[in-house]
Amino acid sequence: MENKIKIPSILVPPHIAIKRGEIFKNLANSIAYRNPELKNNLAEAGIDITPATYIGAGLYSLVNLLILLIIITVFIVYIGIEKAVLSQKFIVLLVLMDLIVPFMYYFYYLNYPKLRAIQRMKDMETYLPIFLREILVKVRAGEPLFNSILETAQSTKGELRSVLSKIVQRAESGEELSKAFENEAKNVPSNLVRRVLESISNAVKSGGDLSSTIETLNDYTLNHQQSRFQAYSRSLLPFSLAYMLICVVLPSLGNTILILLSSFAGVNISVILIVFPILVLVFEFIFISMIKQNKPELGV
Numbered sequence: 001m002e003n004k005i006k007i008p009s010i011l012v013p014p015h016i017a018i019k020r021g022e023i024f025k026n027l028a029n030s031i032a033y034r035n036p037e038l039k040n041n042l043a044e045a046g047i048d049i050t051p052a053t054y055i056g057a058g059l060y061s062l063v064n065l066l067i068l069l070i071i072i073t074v075f076i077v078y079i080g081i082e083k084a085v086l087s088q089k090f091i092v093l094l095v096l097m098d099l100i101v102p103f104m105y106y107f108y109y110l111n112y113p114k115l116r117a118i119q120r121m122k123d124m125e126t127y128l129p130i131f132l133r134e135i136l137v138k139v140r141a142g143e144p145l146f147n148s149i150l151e152t153a154q155s156t157k158g159e160l161r162s163v164l165s166k167i168v169q170r171a172e173s174g175e176e177l178s179k180a181f182e183n184e185a186k187n188v189p190s191n192l193v194r195r196v197l198e199s200i201s202n203a204v205k206s207g208g209d210l211s212s213t214i215e216t217l218n219d220y221t222l223n224h225q226q227s228r229f230q231a232y233s234r235s236l237l238p239f240s241l242a243y244m245l246i247c248v249v250l251p252s253l254g255n256t257i258l259i260l261l262s263s264f265a266g267v268n269i270s271v272i273l274i275v276f277p278i279l280v281l282v283f284e285f286i287f288i289s290m291i292k293q294n295k296p297e298l299g300v
Contacts, residue, residue, distance in 0.1 A: 005047060006116075007054065008109055010061040011068065018049065021056030028056035038113065044189035045116035046162060058109040065105055069098045117189035123158040124193045125225065131156050131164070132196070132218040139211045145204065146177055163188060163197075178204040192224055246283055 009017040021028065032038060032051035039051050047054065073094045080090070131152060138148035146168075153164035163184055170180035181201035185194045196217050203213040 005049060007047060007057060008061065008105075008112055009057065010105075011064045012061075014057065017057040017060050018053055021053065021058070021060040024056045024059040025052065028052045028059060031055045035110070038110075041113035041117060043187040044120070045113040046120055046159065046187075047113060047116070054113075058106065061109070062102055062106055065102050066098070069101060073098055120159040121190040121193075124160045124163070124188065124190050127156060127158050127160045128193055128196065129218060129221050129225070131160055132214055132221060136211060136214045136218060139214060145200075145210060146171055149177075160193070163193070178202075192221065196221065243284075243287055247280055247287075 005014050005018065007014045007017070012020070029052045032055050035051065035055075038054070042049065042051060042054060049057075076094060077091065134152045134155070135145075135148050138151065139145060149164055149171075150168050153161055153168055156164055167177075167180045167184050170183065171177050175183070178201045181197045181204070185197035185201070188194045188197065199213060199217055200210075203210050
């Protein structure tokens, strides 16, 4: 089980970081106590370990990172002294990097479950309509719900497959199927998927027409995804205008203005000509990242 856990780790695999992180047990418990939301974040991220265990593994990776940075710094300083090319400012910069990089890593590590939960949410919602259609076909054919879930769990892709597998495991261990849906819904990061699982659980409890319920959920899921995609399409307009202004219009006008300033005002524009293209490239990278991150997936 430990080998399947995916967490950020440095120099060692995650399961080894988890095991060796136990030496920080007391400190990890103290940090976990101050971060009560971490337990829910880990559950939604599908990371099946306790908050204290997760933080302990992070502290162990942090120590590894510090040791690695110190070794690299000592090596650079030694080479610099040997070659007589090392300045005091460069040494200060190295020390600052040795302090800043671990801090940034630890900040990322604490927020990793939230980022992982967002990825799981998008992945689940992508394959949700496919899952509902397969279940609907099997239930209408007269197949029991448990057998339908068991067969669909083997063919479903992505993070939704792990959720269905856990529901099957709960049911096989003696838990009522409706209760298995209800309990697993609590650990799902997507409100849409949670609502679907809870609705199926209620339908099983009430003994109502399950195929009708699943068909309604399928239509609702498709409409939800289509409305999100339409909203995403509308949101592209201001992004496109900002991109045209900053990456097309501004560079064209900026070059003309800089040439005029250098010709008539005697302004040195060499530094600006170097920095400005870099800023444009950074903006393009941010723009593309935001577009890709906000793009909804249609599981149809």
